[in-house]
Amino acid sequence: MLSRRNFLAGSAVALVGATAVSGRAQAAAIPEAPSYSSPSMQAPVPPASGQHYQPVVTLNGWTLPWRMNGDWKEFHLVAEEVEREIAPGMIARLWGYNGQTPGPTIEAVEGDKVRIYVTNRLPEHTSVHWHGMLVPNGMDGVGGLTQPHIPVGKTFVYEFLLKKSGSFMYHPHSDEMVQMAMGMMGSFVIHPKDPNFRRVDRDFAIILSSYRFDPGTSLPQVTEMTDFNIWTFNARVFPGIDVMPVGLNERVRVRVANLTMTNHPIHVHGHHFAVSCTDGGWVPESAQWPEATVDVPVGTVRAIDFLADAPGDWAFHCHKSHHTMNAMGHTVKNFIGMRQAALRQALDHATPGAMAMGTDGMAEMGSMKMPLPDNTLPMMSGTGPFGPIEMGGMFTVMKVREGLAPGDYTDPGWYKHPPGTVAFAVEAGDAGEPHRHETKPAPSREPPPTPSGHEHH
Numbered sequence: 405m406l407s408r409r410n411f412l413a414g415s416a417v418a419l420v421g422a423t424a425v426s427g428r429a430q431a432a433a434i435p436e437a438p439s440y441s442s443p444s445m446q447a448p449v450p451p452a453s454g455q456h457y458q459p460v461v462t463l464n465g466w467t468l469p470w471r472m473n474g475d476w477k478e479f480h481l482v483a484e485e486v487e488r489e490i491a492p493g494m495i496a497r498l499w500g501y502n503g504q505t506p507g508p509t510i511e512a513v514e515g516d517k518v519r520i521y522v523t524n525r526l527p528e529h530t531s532v533h534w535h536g537m538l539v540p541n542g543m544d545g546v547g548g549l550t551q552p553h554i555p556v557g558k559t560f561v562y563e564f565l566l567k568k569s570g571s572f573m574y575h576p577h578s579d580e581m582v583q584m585a586m587g588m589m590g591s592f593v594i595h596p597k598d599p600n601f602r603r604v605d606r607d608f609a610i611i612l613s614s615y616r617f618d619p620g621t622s623l624p625q626v627t628e629m630t631d632f633n634i635w636t637f638n639a640r641v642f643p644g645i646d647v648m649p650v651g652l653n654e655r656v657r658v659r660v661a662n663l664t665m666t667n668h669p670i671h672v673h674g675h676h677f678a679v680s681c682t683d684g685g686w687v688p689e690s691a692q693w694p695e696a697t698v699d700v701p702v703g704t705v706r707a708i709d710f711l712a713d714a715p716g717d718w719a720f721h722c723h724k725s726h727h728t729m730n731a732m733g734h735t736v737k738n739f740i741g742m743r744q745a746a747l748r749q750a751l752d753h754a755t756p757g758a759m760a761m762g763t764d765g766m767a768e769m770g771s772m773k774m775p776l777p778d779n780t781l782p783m784m785s786g787t788g789p790f791g792p793i794e795m796g797g798m799f800t801v802m803k804v805r806e807g808l809a810p811g812d813y814t815d816p817g818w819y820k821h822p823p824g825t826v827a828f829a830v831e832a833g834d835a836g837e838p839h840r841h842e843t844k845p846a847p848s849r850e851p852p853p854t855p856s857g858h859e860h861h
């Protein structure tokens with residue numbers, strides 16, 4: 405298996421090779437291609453020059469640095485093999501850009517002229533399509549239709565004016581089924597020219613991607629059409645997904661882009677929101693309506709805006725309940741309600757030593773420590789202040805807190821509920837008004853260290 409060290413050494417060699425063949429003058433003109441190998445969240449990057457904007461935060465991701473060359477904003481994407489930690493305990497061998505999948509978020513401003521270099525270090529040709537963006541036809545990135553595919557080892561340049569602000573994506577339009585199933589995608593955010601237009605205090609970017617991994621393997625099945633088993637926010641699953649820390653009464657935007665092969669109803673607890681923007685542009689305020697769940701169809705972006713006016717730890721997740729699970733067998737028989745003794749007897753007869761499980765539901769999976777094949781995640785995991793959180797996949801927590809400093813994205817820990825505000829057990833014999841047996845977090849359960857560490861870079 406390719407080790408990280410060998411892989412990096414290999415990339416460096418490839419870079420030297422690529423620049424050597426493209427000629428000295430051109431090599432000097434190509435901007436550096438930054439690389440990021442960590443799945444931890446990079447703090448938002450305010451623009452170093454030019455028009456100010458509120459930068460986006462990519463959960464478990466980062467933003468691509470750029471340089472000015474005359475009046476062109478220049479970026480350099482490198483399509484290449486990457487290793488992605490899906491969550492602690494599982495490394496996937498995927499394809500992406502500049503060291504990660506999803507690729508870095510590209511941020512620019514309406515009216516910018518952008519020049520995007522794309523170097524192909526994949527084992528096959530590729531191209532980049534700027535999804536939802538209004539570009540000249542020859543810059544649309546459809547291999548064979550609007551440009552030749554970018555051959556292995558070559559660098560192509562895309563140049564266009566950013567006509568409209570909004571929430572977009574980039575992904576290949578070459579061998580699309582394979583390249584997207586291998587993780588090639590990224591967010592592209594164009595900020596409005598007027599920094600006060602629909603301004604928010606926190607702006608999160610999430611791309612939904614899905615994979616089919618057979619147990620114990622690190623390469624996804626790229627020909628899978630429907631039976632995916634790893635459902636991700638930015639190629640991470642719960643409990644490996646960054647939390648979303650939000651200051652009380654801040655205005656929040658979450659941009660959700662879907663490059664899976666099915667729709668995802670994204671549900672936010674404790675708040676009502678409106679869809680402010682799609683990959684077709686801004687939704688006029690007069691055309692918005694309140695929502696608690698928004699369906700994000702395949703190949704679209706939905707940006708939701710809301711006021712975070714309720715303190716607490718609020719679940720933020722896909723509402724398809726099998727998308728908040730990690731890899732599991734889908735042919736498991738339903739034993740709910742079956743009498744254990746009869747079941748055990750039958751099982752002992754058929755498969756001596758087998759475990760009878762699931763007669764009361766599958767919640768026990770949340771705390772069960774079963775031996776797993778290497779490089780495979782439990783179906784559900786993660787522990788909260790009150791016990792196991794029986795989730796995996798597309799699930800994270802929005803942590804709304806009073807007094808959170810602007811720009812602070814460190815995990816504030818678990819919410820401390822005001823006394824008397826947590827659901828509680830009643831006891832037999834309680835008469836009239838139920839006696840309030842205060843529910844306390846389990847004392848032994850400290851908030852676990854944040855899986856991704858939330859390093860600031």
Ligand SMILES: [Cu+2]
Nearest residue numbers: 668722724727
């Ligand atoms: Cu879903």
